[in-house]
Amino acid sequence: MSAEDNGELSFEEALSRLEAIVRELEAGRIKLDDAVNAYEQAVGLKNFCEKKLQEAKLKIEKIVVAPDGTPSLTPLDKNDD
Template identity: 50%
Template structure:
């Protein structure tokens, strides 16, 4: 939790894959549940965790939209449906 600049934190999170963001979020949750963080560190961790959660939700929504865009034809072949 060294970078407290919200914009830099957001830019850093945007570059993470879903898996990396989820892994970091899990570590933050474990740290917060452990109750060993100083108050300011806990707040910073919570803020990063909230941003990571939002990032993961966005990645999942993107993946869901891509999957929904795949349409199976009656002959069994797959066709991409244009996304809105």
């Protein structure tokens, strides 16, 4: 599955498709050519999901107020409480 094909998918839809392909490949009941095509689709979906996760991570920020009262946005550190 190419990146263009994934353009309309949500993260959840792409992940669901990826999981279905993995189950199909693990079952081992598909022809070699079909397995190769499924693997190629899975790689595209994996890359799409990783990109979406990275985009979401970059959007998650926290508001920090400086001593002078000026608010600013900084990346949210996973160690912050």
